[in-house]
Amino acid sequence: MHSAPEVREGATAPLPHSKPRPCNRLTHGDRFGSQVHSPPGFLPQLRDKYGPVFTVHLGPRRVVVLWGYEAVKEALEDRADEFSGRGKLAAFEEVVQGFGLLFSSGERWRQLRRFSLAALQDYGPGKRSVEERIQEEAGRLVEEFQKTKGSPFDPTFFLSRSASSVVCSIVFGKHFDYADESFLDLLAKTNQVFVHLSSTWGQLYEMFSWVMRFLPGAHKQIVRDLEDINSFILERIKENQASLDRDNPQDFIDCFLLQMEKEILNPATEFHLRNLVMTAFNLFFVGTETVSSTLRYGLLILLKHPEVEEKMTQEIDRVIGRSRMPAVADRSRMPYTDAVIHEIQRFSDVIPMNLPHTLTQDTHFRGYAIPKGTEVFPVLSSVLQDPSRFRDPESFDPGRFLDEQGHFKANEAFMPFSAGKRICVGQEVARMELFIFLTAVLQSFTLKSPVPPRDIDLAPHGGGFVHGPPCYQLCAVLRGNGSQTKEERPKDRPQGTAGAPPNHTPPAT
Numbered sequence: 001m002h003s004a005p006e007v008r009e010g011a012t013a014p015l016p017h018s019k020p021r022p023c024n025r026l027t028h029g030d031r032f033g034s035q036v037h038s039p040p041g042f043l044p045q046l047r048d049k050y051g052p053v054f055t056v057h058l059g060p061r062r063v064v065v066l067w068g069y070e071a072v073k074e075a076l077e078d079r080a081d082e083f084s085g086r087g088k089l090a091a092f093e094e095v096v097q098g099f100g101l102l103f104s105s106g107e108r109w110r111q112l113r114r115f116s117l118a119a120l121q122d123y124g125p126g127k128r129s130v131e132e133r134i135q136e137e138a139g140r141l142v143e144e145f146q147k148t149k150g151s152p153f154d155p156t157f158f159l160s161r162s163a164s165s166v167v168c169s170i171v172f173g174k175h176f177d178y179a180d181e182s183f184l185d186l187l188a189k190t191n192q193v194f195v196h197l198s199s200t201w202g203q204l205y206e207m208f209s210w211v212m213r214f215l216p217g218a219h220k221q222i223v224r225d226l227e228d229i230n231s232f233i234l235e236r237i238k239e240n241q242a243s244l245d246r247d248n249p250q251d252f253i254d255c256f257l258l259q260m261e262k263e264i265l266n267p268a269t270e271f272h273l274r275n276l277v278m279t280a281f282n283l284f285f286v287g288t289e290t291v292s293s294t295l296r297y298g299l300l301i302l303l304k305h306p307e308v309e310e311k312m313t314q315e316i317d318r319v320i321g322r323s324r325m326p327a328v329a330d331r332s333r334m335p336y337t338d339a340v341i342h343e344i345q346r347f348s349d350v351i352p353m354n355l356p357h358t359l360t361q362d363t364h365f366r367g368y369a370i371p372k373g374t375e376v377f378p379v380l381s382s383v384l385q386d387p388s389r390f391r392d393p394e395s396f397d398p399g400r401f402l403d404e405q406g407h408f409k410a411n412e413a414f415m416p417f418s419a420g421k422r423i424c425v426g427q428e429v430a431r432m433e434l435f436i437f438l439t440a441v442l443q444s445f446t447l448k449s450p451v452p453p454r455d456i457d458l459a460p461h462g463g464g465f466v467h468g469p470p471c472y473q474l475c476a477v478l479r480g481n482g483s484q485t486k487e488e489r490p491k492d493r494p495q496g497t498a499g500a501p502p503n504h505t506p507p508a509t
């Protein structure tokens, strides 16, 4: 056995240069920015030279890269236990210190993961479901779009607020007013952390944190922002503690507090305040930017391809109509919309490099001996754009997710949420959000681009952990429907669910 091939030339391979684009600054007080990135351009060349498993050095960090569907699937699915450890993000280490679901490994991670999966899915009878919470936010999003009265606007701020409100509702059980200063501050700081992580500075810090942590610079701001976010979460936890109804937990924090009480006499328990703060932070942090970037990309793609938007709208009118809010149960009867959303996720590729994994034991993989603790990047871009699984992967084509009869056709290389034991814990929530938000918007509006579709550039810009589209503006024009009466506006819940989502806004008059 021999070790994975070393990349000798350019042993310290810099990540691509990136700097925040002027249009990353969002509207509304210039408080937000968004950042995007692609896998470093040298990785495909290394794959061509060394095959789908190779080593790179990011500064002193030795990282094994897995490239393409076969290698990533074999590691994450067939060898799931061995590849289930979590790597580090240097910028987070000082604050996170291995606590919380996202950055833990071993027994701590297992317990937090099991708990989080259950808590995100099951609020029990009589509780507001995740779907209802998303429907409420979709109603608010439609209302906000409506206020633009068909004028051009940058949707970034609207979509970030909607995505983060869903997570806030699930985690804190609370909807923050869109003008609430503390909520806006939380959003701004979260976004700022993404901007810093994605900057050249942030990427250098990932490589040279061992020396840079002693110097002044943007990483100090990341630590301050993360501490502020955690203080905000701690305040919410105190509020939940004060109002906790033990028979009727309302949100993720309530459920965690009850588990803490159950395990209070267990000295080895992982259900303590530190893991609660960090896990709540993880859900908020990952759940906001990923969903809002996908939605932002999705709307831009629809502006570029009005024919796709039109077919989606026809399906929405046929299956859901315009008198009630879309519901997840509709998705199985809407293969075209389902295919478009899959293709949006494949094409937008929002976490291109994946999060770093580590090996939980010494491993033999594809002829190489790789020691326990080695950091591994199973690159998601290389799967979502693997030409052996997706023909002409660089083009946007929802048809690849449809069979000849127009039924939805799954593809095993569709892995935007990764795969195996560390697969995104919020994937069901995210899929509901993408479906309900996009269909609710198209139910009410026709999207128009201020520039001709042929001039729309879909190439991602910048660098960082989350992929986003270039900055753009859109016009949300209310769909005309003279025949629609007040009573026909979306307010009824879909069949099989009870009660109407409050605050839902009519799609069109």
Ligand code: HEM
Pocket: 086, 101, 102, 103, 113, 167, 282, 283, 284, 286, 287, 288, 290, 291, 294, 350, 351, 354, 355, 356, 380, 416, 417, 418, 419, 421, 422, 423, 424, 425, 426, 427, 429, 430
């Ligand atoms: C389009 C939306 C989303 C995408 C593309 C996405 C993608 C991912 C990816 C690629 C990972 C890393 C998997 C790995 O390590 O192999 C991940 C992990 C995670 N995601 Fe998501 N995610 C999305 C939405 C969400 C949402 C809405 C939430 C919370 C409600 C969430 C919570 C998490 C958490 C907590 C982890 C860490 C899981 C663990 O380490 O075991 N994600 N996600």
